[in-house]
Amino acid sequence: MITRIKDYSKQPPSKDARKLYLICEGEGTEPSYFTFFKGLSSNLEIIPIPPESGTDPLKLLELARIKLVNEDSRYIMDYRANDSVWFVIDTDTWEREGKITPLRDFCAKNNTGFQEKYTEIKPYSAWNVVQSNPCFEIWLYYHFFKDVPNQEEVESYPSFKAFVASVISGGFDFQKDPVRVRTAVQNARSNFQYSDNGRLALFSTEVYQLAEEILLFVNQHLDRLQGMMG
Numbered sequence: 001m002i003t004r005i006k007d008y009s010k011q012p013p014s015k016d017a018r019k020l021y022l023i024c025e026g027e028g029t030e031p032s033y034f035t036f037f038k039g040l041s042s043n044l045e046i047i048p049i050p051p052e053s054g055t056d057p058l059k060l061l062e063l064a065r066i067k068l069v070n071e072d073s074r075y076i077m078d079y080r081a082n083d084s085v086w087f088v089i090d091t092d093t094w095e096r097e098g099k100i101t102p103l104r105d106f107c108a109k110n111n112t113g114f115q116e117k118y119t120e121i122k123p124y125s126a127w128n129v130v131q132s133n134p135c136f137e138i139w140l141y142y143h144f145f146k147d148v149p150n151q152e153e154v155e156s157y158p159s160f161k162a163f164v165a166s167v168i169s170g171g172f173d174f175q176k177d178p179v180r181v182r183t184a185v186q187n188a189r190s191n192f193q194y195s196d197n198g199r200l201a202l203f204s205t206e207v208y209q210l211a212e213e214i215l216l217f218v219n220q221h222l223d224r225l226q227g228m229m230g
Helices: 030-037 057-069 102-119 137-141 150-156 160-167 179-192 207-229
Strands: 016-026 045-047 084-090 127-133
Touching: 016 030, 016 207, 030 045, 030 137, 045 137, 045 207, 057 084, 057 102, 084 102, 084 207, 102 127, 102 160, 127 137, 127 207, 137 160, 137 179, 150 160, 179 207
Parallel strands: 016 045, 016 084, 084 127
Antiparallel strands: none
16 A cells, blocks of 8 residues: 555655646645645646635636735746646536636637737646536545546535545545546546536536646656556
8 A cells, every 4th residue: 555645755845846836626625635746746836726715616726816816915927937726616507607707718818818928938738727516526436436436426415525435445545546647637528528508517627637738747756656556
């Protein structure tokens, strides 16, 4: 068994490390998951920004303005270093309430704005939304399972989170199970789809897109970690 913190030394980020700012709806599960990858590569700095005044997408949008956009913001986006922001959100009731589209529009506007300002930089997606339907736990599920869950089985549990906790033996272990991220990317991508109305389909998650960005830096380190698992 591997214990991420005890068995693998972390590396401090270099001065020119690329920064990924993660603005997560959840205060526990999502930060716990992404913390696994912090320090695996000195060329990548993962900076979680926890919610402060609420977790719905509009509150996260305002948090991003305060932390990353305003003139007195705490963090400075270095577009020349390809820094990026990732909103990690659930579907919940936010879509029905019309709170996800404004967040996506906000990201699109920021992407257009920085590309117009820094014309010498090759365009890239600096502001991103990765949505999960119904919630982030579908991403955890794909670390272990190739196919989408059986909906009837899911509905026999009080919540999707309870379903995932039940089907993963011993529950998801944030100290070692994120090492399966490449499997999760493959499974999530192969099951990704939109519904007839153009919205994210049930049991789909965009988190694999964020994971692919992280893998650009930590892929070789995951090989070593998996070797330690035996």
